[in-house]
Amino acid sequence: MSFLSLPVWAVIAGAFGLAALLFALQILKARQKLVRIAAAGLWAQAARVTPLRVFRQRFQRWLAYLLIVAIALLLWFAGARPEMAPARDAADHIFYLDASAGLMGRDDLAQARRALIADARNTDPARRRVYLDGAVATPLLQPGENLALLSQRLDGVRARPAPSSFAEAFVSPELDGAASPRRPTVFHYYGAWSGARPVTPSAGRRLVYGYLAAPTPDNRGIVALGASPAASGDAGRADILVEAIGADGVSLPADALRFSRDGRDVAVETLARPDGRLVVRDVIADGGLFAVRLARSDAFPADDQAGLRLPDRRPVRVALSPGAPAAVVRAVRLNPAFTVTAPQDAQVVVRRGSEWFGEGRPALVVSQAGDQSAFVFTYGADEAEPNLAGALDALGVSAIETQALARFTRRDVAAETRPGQQRGVAVWSALFDEAGGFPAASSFPVFVARTLSWLADAGPWIPYAQAGTDLTDQSDLFGLSSDRRIADRAMKGDLFLNQAGETRIGDLRLAVALTNREITMDAARAAPADMVVTSVRGPAVDLLFILLVVIAGLLLLFEWRLHQRGAMA
Amino acid sequence: MLFRRRAAVAAPAAVAGLADPLTFEALFDPAFLAAVRPFSLRISRAQKGGRLAEQRTNARGQGAEFADFKPYVAGDDLRAIDWNVYRRLGRLFVRVFEESQDMPVYFLVDRSRSLFVEQPPRIHAAQAATLALATVALDQHDSVGLFPFSDTLEIEFRAVSGKGNLSRVAHSLAGYSALQGTGLAAALSHLASLRLRQGLVIVVSDFFDEAGVEAVVRGLEQLPHRLLLVQIVKSYDADPERHPELNGDILLEDGEQVQPTSVTVTPDLMARYKAAYRRFSDTLSDFARSRGAGLVQIDADRPVRDQLSVLFGQGGVKL
Numbered sequence: 001m002s003f004l005s006l007p008v009w010a011v012i013a014g015a016f017g018l019a020a021l022l023f024a025l026q027i028l029k030a031r032q033k034l035v036r037i038a039a040a041g042l043w044a045q046a047a048r049v050t051p052l053r054v055f056r057q058r059f060q061r062w063l064a065y066l067l068i069v070a071i072a073l074l075l076w077f078a079g080a081r082p083e084m085a086p087a088r089d090a091a092d093h094i095f096y097l098d099a100s101a102g103l104m105g106r107d108d109l110a111q112a113r114r115a116l117i118a119d120a121r122n123t124d125p126a127r128r129r130v131y132l133d134g135a136v137a138t139p140l141l142q143p144g145e146n147l148a149l150l151s152q153r154l155d156g157v158r159a160r161p162a163p164s165s166f167a168e169a170f171v172s173p174e175l176d177g178a179a180s181p182r183r184p185t186v187f188h189y190y191g192a193w194s195g196a197r198p199v200t201p202s203a204g205r206r207l208v209y210g211y212l213a214a215p216t217p218d219n220r221g222i223v224a225l226g227a228s229p230a231a232s233g234d235a236g237r238a239d240i241l242v243e244a245i246g247a248d249g250v251s252l253p254a255d256a257l258r259f260s261r262d263g264r265d266v267a268v269e270t271l272a273r274p275d276g277r278l279v280v281r282d283v284i285a286d287g288g289l290f291a292v293r294l295a296r297s298d299a300f301p302a303d304d305q306a307g308l309r310l311p312d313r314r315p316v317r318v319a320l321s322p323g324a325p326a327a328v329v330r331a332v333r334l335n336p337a338f339t340v341t342a343p344q345d346a347q348v349v350v351r352r353g354s355e356w357f358g359e360g361r362p363a364l365v366v367s368q369a370g371d372q373s374a375f376v377f378t379y380g381a382d383e384a385e386p387n388l389a390g391a392l393d394a395l396g397v398s399a400i401e402t403q404a405l406a407r408f409t410r411r412d413v414a415a416e417t418r419p420g421q422q423r424g425v426a427v428w429s430a431l432f433d434e435a436g437g438f439p440a441a442s443s444f445p446v447f448v449a450r451t452l453s454w455l456a457d458a459g460p461w462i463p464y465a466q467a468g469t470d471l472t473d474q475s476d477l478f479g480l481s482s483d484r485r486i487a488d489r490a491m492k493g494d495l496f497l498n499q500a501g502e503t504r505i506g507d508l509r510l511a512v513a514l515t516n517r518e519i520t521m522d523a524a525r526a527a528p529a530d531m532v533v534t535s536v537r538g539p540a541v542d543l544l545f546i547l548l549v550v551i552a553g554l555l556l557l558f559e560w561r562l563h564q565r566g567a568m569a
Numbered sequence: 570m571l572f573r574r575r576a577a578v579a580a581p582a583a584v585a586g587l588a589d590p591l592t593f594e595a596l597f598d599p600a601f602l603a604a605v606r607p608f609s610l611r612i613s614r615a616q617k618g619g620r621l622a623e624q625r626t627n628a629r630g631q632g633a634e635f636a637d638f639k640p641y642v643a644g645d646d647l648r649a650i651d652w653n654v655y656r657r658l659g660r661l662f663v664r665v666f667e668e669s670q671d672m673p674v675y676f677l678v679d680r681s682r683s684l685f686v687e688q689p690p691r692i693h694a695a696q697a698a699t700l701a702l703a704t705v706a707l708d709q710h711d712s713v714g715l716f717p718f719s720d721t722l723e724i725e726f727r728a729v730s731g732k733g734n735l736s737r738v739a740h741s742l743a744g745y746s747a748l749q750g751t752g753l754a755a756a757l758s759h760l761a762s763l764r765l766r767q768g769l770v771i772v773v774s775d776f777f778d779e780a781g782v783e784a785v786v787r788g789l790e791q792l793p794h795r796l797l798l799v800q801i802v803k804s805y806d807a808d809p810e811r812h813p814e815l816n817g818d819i820l821l822e823d824g825e826q827v828q829p830t831s832v833t834v835t836p837d838l839m840a841r842y843k844a845a846y847r848r849f850s851d852t853l854s855d856f857a858r859s860r861g862a863g864l865v866q867i868d869a870d871r872p873v874r875d876q877l878s879v880l881f882g883q884g885g886v887k888l
Contacts, residue, residue, distance in 0.1 A: 032818045038683040040823035044830040046841035
């Protein structure tokens, strides 16, 4: 037998302490209230017939003391949460609760939880481990730990809208390393059958299913949601692709869906493609939240709705100084992604180095070729230094053009970075000389667009954000430089989107959707015939705890009854 | 013996929280006195030897009630000769009359601490009842004696008479602060030894004597007087469930015992107490019945005047 969080010796010591404390309390008699009454003599006479309960005379009532001690000890042991050790087992048992999207239907998680506790209760505590599904399998119960801890730790567990990662976890160091090479290991799986389907145990390992989520035969779900630049050519708008399917995999019509912008339902025109997918055209790309949901939800809610944070493609306001190079002015005016404004309204200015124009704003400065490099990037104090090696490439200036510019200026064309108050790009004026050929190059408008976008810190183009995948940034495809926040995370290999819902990368807000065709279709199907639930189940409730509390309660009632009848003080 | 005699008990320490007696102003209430004045208190026959008053006696002499004839002897009042008898018998007889005299009323008032420990204290009812009965006695020209007692009997005054002494009685009663324990049996023995003129002894007490109620009865039997026992009670004496604090583990104190009594109130103990109180009450009432004494219970929580009105009923009490 073991006890929750207290070693056996502490429980026994506590029991003796309780008995001693009750003994002392009996000796030290509770404070009596003083009642003044003229007939005290008659009471004393009556009390002489009934034994007075004073001092040691209390202990003439050993049975009363033993009753109180029994009640206290029963409650003490119950509070210590004893656990009877089941028979020793030759195998190790690893329990895995796959609380991914597959368990979001009905009360699947609660049933899986009960099955898990019941099975674990019937397993040798020294040979069991319990893990929770996640990007990394999280240990819930280590060998030797009391089962009551598992129940507590499971209290806060909710199924997360994400694909199962059991297959990855099964071969991960956490689970694979936990299995002893000298003993057989039994993996107990509690989740949706589709999560365990790809897993094939190796020799000495056995996979059994403790609980498999019940199918939702009429399940329908949203399986695709993404944005692309509007086919109409409007730079400030995007086309949204939506696909929702039924249990048979057939796409649902538009009237089965409801759309909303920033939480408010909106009516949209949809265009059905030949493959059944729906396109919502010319949605204003202002960084808002575009959500779609099923008009009629079903018993598997994980895929009934999806959201997408739209790219922010509102035009960048640019102020052009009188001395701005004509090539730059032309490239700005022709690009619908920019609007020319007065310097006080501008996000970005273009000026010569000698001009006093739009001070305090990020600027593309055309400077004389002095001692400084051809391209000088100034970055803000609160951001990381730009990757210099890729900076020119990111701005659309290829190595070939760099060499051509070097020949024209007869100087080395190099780039350097400097910290500053805000972003800025300083470029030799010679590079904008029509004779140099660069203004006439096809890369020049790209250079201007990306430079000004970088200066304005325009948002990235995230076409979609799907749970269980890495984040995709298509800014480069659509005339933008890669977002610095995403680039930073990408450098750390940390772009994995763990689950559906709102999330952030730095100050960049993202809406992640489940949109997983396999999950939607598998949720509608029953488990294959070869996947059968095998339980090693004991009682799902702590019978020993309940038994102790019930006995203590009965003894308490018995004592109260004795007290009422005057048989016991 | 109902109560166990306490052996070699030291004088109890001063008990805090004892109530004060009624002040003279509170006690000497004209409305209260006017209400009790119409009452009368009679005994069947007082001992002769007193002043002329309203109580019947064995004395022969002046009076309104004819008693007997006796042969005339020299010195008899000639106005008392019955000439009709002389004409018939030829001998002189004189008529003798029953002489009405005063009745000595002796008040034994309990000043033990048990009358002071509760709220309201029993001493208030004891003071009021004593003053009421003294008022009745003085109004009918009887004499009043005050003998307060605690462990021992004190003789405050043996006999005063006349309505003018009522305020003196009230002043004395107003000074009745708590003394010590209850020694009623001893006080009765002391009173019997005083060989006072026979009259009416009124005992105002809770009768909770440590010597036991049997000793009290024995003491009462020694007295050659008519008796009126005024028992000051509370409703929870007989019915302890009415006391809100008589439950659980408690210490009981009457102000007279050296150590409070520690008890745990259980139904069993409650039943035993009730039985003890019933024996106590029965002993007192059996004695009163057999002796022809009066026994009246005054509830200390109710107005004394109302209770006395019930006692005197048609206007008088004859013992």
